[in-house]
Amino acid sequence: MKFRLNNQDLFIPDHEAEANALERTTHLGVGAHQDDLEFMALHGILECFQRADQWFGGVTCTDGGGSARSGPYANYTDSEMKRVRVHEQKVAATIGQYSFMAQLGHPSTTAKAPTQRQPLVDDLETLLLFTRPQAVYTHQPFDKHATHIGVLIALLEAIRRLPQNERPQQLFGCEVWRGLDWLPDHLKVIQPVDAHPNLAAALAGVFDSQIAGGKRYDLAVEGRHCANATYFDSHSVDACQRAAYAIDLTPLIQDDTLTVEVFISEILEQFTDEVTSLLGQITH
Template sequence: MKFHQPNAELFIPDGSPEAEALRRTTHLGIGAHQDDLEFMAFHGILRCFARDDQWFGGVTCTNGAGSSRTGPYAGFSDQEMMSIRRQEQNTAAVIGGYSAMIQLDHPSSVVKSATEQGLKNDLKEILAATRPDVVYTHNLADKHDTHIGVAVAALLAMRELPREQRPKQVIGCEVWRGLDWLSDEDKLLMDVSNRDNLAASLNGVFDSQIAGGKRYDLATLGRRAANATFFNSHATDASTQLIFGMDLTPLVEDDTLDVADHVCAHVEKFRNDVRDKLNQRLGKI
């Protein structure tokens, strides 16, 4: 495959031929940064782990140059940080048994641009080669601009594919904003209980971020535990680790739907629910 950035790479952990590794991919994660896949798309990784009939493929869109860095990584240059983050991501792909790991190496400024087409075209080529059943990407209410850029580029790429090549399910995942606010009937529930060991192994690979000043490993498992416990106030916990997702499938099935309107409808539903509950207690309803 030929990508827009000269330092983009395709890594295949088990050494299979490129065409085979791409073709066998059933679950594809499209994340902005090295470590996003492990934090947001663990459901897909777990569904495919140690199986030969389902395979997880990963795409990381940015080059990692803007990473925070303190402690042992405080003196690292952008180039050194890019190199170590790439190595960490490939190590996670080995641990998780990914079918393929693609690192597109785009600068964040390109990903956030509304006019640059390189990322969208790269993703379109990957999607056409893999034809996954399920795609995991960032949710449309994420507060990180680069995450939104990746999610929008992924949706536009899927919309440009022939309908028979589009994924059956597209899930927007939690990273830089949880989805607890999404109405319960609209949440996609992804149970990842009882595999904390695998989750910890994957999360812990990214030492440049953890020792570099961000305890993503603890925060990620903590959010999943909180989701499981606080999901239902009137029942015992059915899960110990739960990831919430936003269903983006309608935006891929129907090209006429407005992307911003889709997520804002969820926000408005949350607003109305809060207002109605308050008004009931105030005797206004």
């Protein structure tokens, strides 16, 4: 497989032939940075873990050079940090038994700048053509990280290049830099992530360059999943112990005329209506 940049890395943990590793993929995660997949697409990873009929494929779009660092990593150069993060992502792919792990190596500016995004779109289109996944996990449109939004836009463009009958059946927008607990309940896609808690902890703990480097993502993600499960419904017992929330972005790949701006505006209107309606019932 040919990607646009020379620094790309395609890793197949079980050493399966490249074509087979790509073709057997049923669940695909497309994240901006190393560790995004393990935090936002854990549901897909768990769905496929130790399964012969379902396989999770991972895609990290950017090179990881701009990450925060302190402690033992405080003096690492961008080049050194990139190498560490690529290695950590490959370790996570091995632990999670991914079908493959593609690290595309684009700088963050490629995702964020519309005039520079096409090489990333081309790479994502290539991967989609080879994998033909049933379900895709990516960043949600209310995320506050610009690179995450850029990856979402690039992925949507890549999917929309495909004929309708060759597109994924489902596209999920997942939590990283903003939770989705505020969504009206009928819009929440609740993804239980109870299974294999030891695996979830191991995957989050792989990224020492971030954890020891000053960001306790491992604790934050665990806390979010526990909170989601408990705070979903005040009048019933918890249906699961840990849950990820997602938003169904499938309408955006079924209707090419639907813009992300219109899509999110309609959701924000529903949120406003829900809040003001409840307030009105209590105050009047």
